[in-house]
Amino acid sequence: xxxxxxxxxxxxxxxxxxxxxxxxxxxxxxxxxxxxxxxxxxxxxxxxxxxxxxxxxxxxxxxxxxxxxxxxxxxxxxxxxxxxxxxxxxxxxxxxxxxxxxxxxxxxxxxxxxxxxxxxxxxxxxxxxxxxxxxxxxxxxxxxxxxxxxxxxxxxxxxxxxxxxxxxxxxxxxxxxxxxxxxxxxxxxxxxxxxxxxxxxxxxxxxxxxxxxxxxxxxxxxxxxxxxxxxxxxxxxxxxxxxxxxxxxxxxxxxxxxxxxxxxxxxxxxxxxxxxxxxxxxxxxxxxxxxxxxxxxxxxxxxxxxxxxxxxxxxxxxxxxxxxxxxxxxxxxxxxxxxxxxxxxxxxxxxxxxxxxxxxxxxxxxxxxxxxxxxxxxxxxxxxxxxxxxx
Numbered sequence: 231x232x233x234x235x236x237x238x239x240x241x242x243x244x245x246x247x248x249x250x251x252x253x254x255x256x257x258x259x260x261x262x263x264x265x266x267x268x269x270x271x272x273x274x275x276x277x278x279x280x281x282x283x284x285x286x287x288x289x290x291x292x293x294x295x296x297x298x299x300x301x302x303x304x305x306x307x308x309x310x311x312x313x314x315x316x317x318x319x320x321x322x323x324x325x326x327x328x329x330x331x332x333x334x335x336x337x338x339x340x341x342x343x344x345x346x347x348x349x350x351x352x353x354x355x356x357x358x359x360x361x362x363x364x365x366x367x368x369x370x371x372x373x374x375x376x377x378x379x380x381x382x383x384x385x386x387x388x389x390x391x392x393x394x395x396x397x398x399x400x401x402x403x404x405x406x407x408x409x410x411x412x413x414x415x416x417x418x419x420x421x422x423x424x425x426x427x428x429x430x431x432x433x434x435x436x437x438x439x440x441x442x443x444x445x446x447x448x449x450x451x452x453x454x455x456x457x458x459x460x461x462x463x464x465x466x467x468x469x470x471x472x473x474x475x476x477x478x479x480x481x482x483x484x485x486x487x488x489x490x491x492x493x494x495x496x497x498x499x500x501x502x503x504x505x506x507x508x509x510x511x512x513x514x515x516x517x518x519x520x521x522x523x524x525x526x527x528x529x530x531x532x533x534x535x536x537x538x539x540x541x542x543x544x545x546x547x548x549x550x551x552x553x554x555x556x557x558x559x560x561x562x563x564x565x566x567x568x569x570x571x572x573x574x575x576x577x578x579x580x581x582x583x584x585x586x587x588x589x590x591x592x593x594x595x596x597x598x599x600x601x602x603x604x605x606x607x608x609x610x611x612x613x614x615x616x617x618x619x620x621x
């Protein structure tokens with residue numbers, strides 16, 4: 231059964247023969263390491279046993295509350311209450327911030343008001359690299375889209391130009407580590423994307439390690455490298471952002487990476503990695519067991535809204551495995567349409583399921599109050615442990 235809109239699985243690559251195993255590349259030394267770092271304070275600042283490292287040229291995203299506190303510890307502005315910070319393999323205890331070879335960009339950062347754009351870059355070059363020639367200043371300004379505005383007063387810069395100037399200043403001194411406290415938060419999407427188009431190649435060319443603290447899942451997905459999901463001041467899960475998006479460890483990580491359907495359920499059977507679940511509303515569904523499905527025990531069904539196929543009509547018309555639902559709302563969101571549906575067996579309390587379709591996708595017959603059918607491939611859904619916020 232492959233309803234319209236339901237992605238097909240990729241075909242496995244077969245018939246390949248490995249003639250020889252290439253030698254593994256030499257390990258890249260860690261630029262920064264945090265080992266068992268704790269930090270007291272309020273909920274937004276507290277850290278509990280942070281273990282992280284980032285190598286030269288690597289990008290790391292800290293997604294969730296607490297990322298800014300990690301940056302402060304790495305920069306040397308705050309000393310951890312326990313644990314150790316190491317830079318280039320050496321303890322950073324007692325090392326002042328200005329001696330850490332760290333480039334730092336804060337929210338609403340920009341050039342120094344008394345120096346302007348060119349003057350700020352010139353100062354950074356002279357302070358860190360011992361050179362501040364006009365040719366070097368011009369090259370950096372050109373790379374960051376700042377050509378022609380070197381003498382413009384800071385008050386006349388746009389938000390995008392201020393961010394560009396702050397990033398140029400941070401990289402001008404050739405730091406080993408670049409710390410970014412969500413400098414894109416104040417930018418609209420086109421400006422943010424334009425800045426990233428220049429920043430990401432510049433970071434790659436510099437060879438510096440970079441750490442971005444943000445709560446925006448989009449940035450985690452496009453920044454590259456690894457993502458560490460921070461929940462309650464600790465790293466709940468780390469890995470490629472796409473892996474966290476598709477296979478979160480729990481409901482908290484699922485929410486950090488974007489909108490997610492998380493429906494209370496109970497596992498009935500598990501066979502060949504596929505679990506049969508009974509939702510609280512009475513319907514039976516299939517999902518990737520993911521090691522979290524234990525027959526007879528409560529769990530959560532996780533499935534992203536974009537992974538669900540939906541069509542007007544009945545479940546019988548859609549095919550085997552489809553489920554009946556009723557459309558309760560439909561809203562256009564620019565690049566996609568968001569639908570909410572009531573899902574449940576007759577006589578049972580319905581659960582709310584969110585489905586998204588690309589803008590322009592056919593929606594014939596899908597309207598509030600109308601019957602619909604939904605389906606997903608089992609490997610596009612996942613069994614997660616129970617969560618207090620949803621059970």
